[in-house]
Amino acid sequence: MRAILATAGAEFRIALRNRWVVIAVALMVVFSLVLAAAGAAPTGDVGVDRLSVIVASLTSLAIYLLPLLALLIGFDAVAGEVERGTLPLLLAYPVSRLEILIGKFAAHLVILVLAVVLGYGAAGVAAIATDPRAGAGLPALVRLGWSSVLLGATFLGAAYALSALSRRPSGAAGLAIGLWLLFVVLYDLGLLAMVVADGGGALTTHVLPVALLANPADAFRLFNLAASGAVGAASGMGAAAASIALWKSALSVAIWPVITLALAWAAFRRVTP
Amino acid sequence: MTATLTISWLTKRFGPVEALSQVSLQVQAGQRVALLGHNGAGKSTMMKIILGLIPATEGEVTVCGAAPGSAAARAQVAYLPENAAFHPALAGEEQIRLFLSLRGERPAQARDLLARVGLHDAAGRRIGTYSKGMRQRVGLAQALIGRPRLLVLDEPTSGLDPVSRRDFYALLDDLAAEGASVLLSSHALTEVEARTDRILILSRGRLVTQGTLPELRHEAALPVQFLVTPAPGQADTLAAALAATPGPDGILRLTAPQGDKLAALARIAGLGAAVADLDVIPPSLEDIYSHFSRRDGQ
Numbered sequence: 408m409r410a411i412l413a414t415a416g417a418e419f420r421i422a423l424r425n426r427w428v429v430i431a432v433a434l435m436v437v438f439s440l441v442l443a444a445a446g447a448a449p450t451g452d453v454g455v456d457r458l459s460v461i462v463a464s465l466t467s468l469a470i471y472l473l474p475l476l477a478l479l480i481g482f483d484a485v486a487g488e489v490e491r492g493t494l495p496l497l498l499a500y501p502v503s504r505l506e507i508l509i510g511k512f513a514a515h516l517v518i519l520v521l522a523v524v525l526g527y528g529a530a531g532v533a534a535i536a537t538d539p540r541a542g543a544g545l546p547a548l549v550r551l552g553w554s555s556v557l558l559g560a561t562f563l564g565a566a567y568a569l570s571a572l573s574r575r576p577s578g579a580a581g582l583a584i585g586l587w588l589l590f591v592v593l594y595d596l597g598l599l600a601m602v603v604a605d606g607g608g609a610l611t612t613h614v615l616p617v618a619l620l621a622n623p624a625d626a627f628r629l630f631n632l633a634a635s636g637a638v639g640a641a642s643g644m645g646a647a648a649a650s651i652a653l654w655k656s657a658l659s660v661a662i663w664p665v666i667t668l669a670l671a672w673a674a675f676r677r678v679t680p
Numbered sequence: 681m682t683a684t685l686t687i688s689w690l691t692k693r694f695g696p697v698e699a700l701s702q703v704s705l706q707v708q709a710g711q712r713v714a715l716l717g718h719n720g721a722g723k724s725t726m727m728k729i730i731l732g733l734i735p736a737t738e739g740e741v742t743v744c745g746a747a748p749g750s751a752a753a754r755a756q757v758a759y760l761p762e763n764a765a766f767h768p769a770l771a772g773e774e775q776i777r778l779f780l781s782l783r784g785e786r787p788a789q790a791r792d793l794l795a796r797v798g799l800h801d802a803a804g805r806r807i808g809t810y811s812k813g814m815r816q817r818v819g820l821a822q823a824l825i826g827r828p829r830l831l832v833l834d835e836p837t838s839g840l841d842p843v844s845r846r847d848f849y850a851l852l853d854d855l856a857a858e859g860a861s862v863l864l865s866s867h868a869l870t871e872v873e874a875r876t877d878r879i880l881i882l883s884r885g886r887l888v889t890q891g892t893l894p895e896l897r898h899e900a901a902l903p904v905q906f907l908v909t910p911a912p913g914q915a916d917t918l919a920a921a922l923a924a925t926p927g928p929d930g931i932l933r934l935t936a937p938q939g940d941k942l943a944a945l946a947r948i949a950g951l952g953a954a955v956a957d958l959d960v961i962p963p964s965l966e967d968i969y970s971h972f973s974r975r976d977g978q
Contacts, residue, residue, distance in 0.1 A: 413781030424769040492765040499759040500782045
């Protein structure tokens with residue numbers, strides 16, 4: 408435990424000095440505030456409070472931004488140690504590789520929590536300050552907050568796994584961007600093409616729900632839209648969200664961090680210094 | 681005596697390349713052992729196997745009674761890698777505090793440790809601003825953490841100035857006096873000669889010899905050199921008597937096998953007043969080292 412805390416402390420300090428903390432927090436706050444300002448327009452017509460509308464926008468933001476931040480913060484975790492030549496000494500210490508990984512993960516997760524809390528918090532404050540009914544959207548914002556952290560955790564684990572597999576920071580960075588493109592952009596395009604080609608057949612009714620749950624980013628979107636039905640209608644994914652039980656998307660969101668961290672551990676164990 | 685480190689018939693292959701072949705050795709408690717060898721002779725590979733960082737292909741290694749890399753072994757072994765590196769964004773003190781915590785020691789000792797290696801004033805600065813010698817001293821400081829029973833030091837004095845080297849060996853003497861074993865590799869043969877108890881010579885992955893310096897000197901049986909300075913005007917007589925030609929400095933250089941050392945000495949002494957001065961030079965560790973390395977075909 409002591410080793411984990413000490414590792415986390417040092418990693419957080421390094422992230423602070425490498426400006427990752429400032430960059431992550433600033434990005435989340437700026438984008439959240441922009442969306443809070445832009446999300447003001449449809450309020451009156453839809454008949455929901457302003458914060459619930461903003462939460463729908465923030466969900467789309469989180470899907471793009473949090474995986475990217477997590478991958479950028481995490482890709483150096485193992486490969487960087489290998490390149491700097493610091494890994495042999497670290498592994499000669501009486502500390503397990505799992506403890507090292509958990510220590511780094513704890514520090515990086517704190518950064519993501521900070522970014523999420525300050526970013527969404529700013530949006531929440533802005534909404535409540537301008538719309539007295541916005542308090543009704545708070546549960547949705549809180550739900551978005553913790554599921555965003557889980558989404559970030561998933562991609563931190565993925566970043567460590569890529570980092571351990573590639574063993575070179577440049578290679579790990581390339582793989583990380585590739586992974587982001589695949590899961591966040593290309594995957595949905597592929598599904599869209601499938602749905603269009605299938606025209607409402609068996610693929611759409613049977614394969615699509617599974618495919619959506621299998622992608623942590625899509626599961627995150629489903630979970631947040633299904634949980635707050637009011638904004639689901641506005642997103643175009645409402646139909647899909649409605650056909651998949653809430654517990655399924657919640658389970659996917661919760662289990663993905665465990666899967667990627669287990670993969671990262673398995674990959675790290677195979678690194679010979 | 682108890683052996684801190686025992687290696688029996690250790691072989692390590694990287695694909696078809698045999699980096700170490702059938703190496704056997706022991707390091708006793710309180711012993712300072714120097715590991716010599718060319719670049720690529722297998723020194724670092726052997727150290728990494730002792731630390732459990734890479735597995736052995738064949739053979740058995742026991743470190744402090746445990747398997748290399750086991751929790752029990754790692755708790756008692758300190759390591760200093762070749763060209764010690766640290767995260768440039770951390771200050772020296774922060775890095776040492778982290779290492780102290782990883783060993784379960786109080787982080788508050790960091791300043792004292794850095795002071796022991798002469799880094800007290802730079803403790804608060806980031807390691808990215810340190811010189812190579814300063815980084816090496818951070819590496820030494822972390823190797824002193826706790827009370828390691830075995831220190832594995834890969835070229836510990838590279839990058840250190842002569843005064844720091846002397847301080848470093850003084851630290852090692854203290855540790856050895858407390859019963860710690862030290863295994864260090866080095867290319868600086870003269871300092872190894874004076875400051876270690878035993879010498880191991882690796883050549884192309886094979887342990888070609890091991891022993892104390894007098895034992896190695898005896899085994900190598902290299903000739904002793906005599907430098908004879910003739911008295912004024914006696915150069916030619918002396919050269920004729922000793923069957924040697926004087927060098928440009930006028931000094932006659934003779935060599936004799938170890939066994940004939942006293943006879944040769946008596947012969948020179950017998951020339952009496954013709955000899956102004958005489959120096960006897962035993963083979964140096966450099967000579968012995970190249971003898972054993974070359975014997976192996978290098």
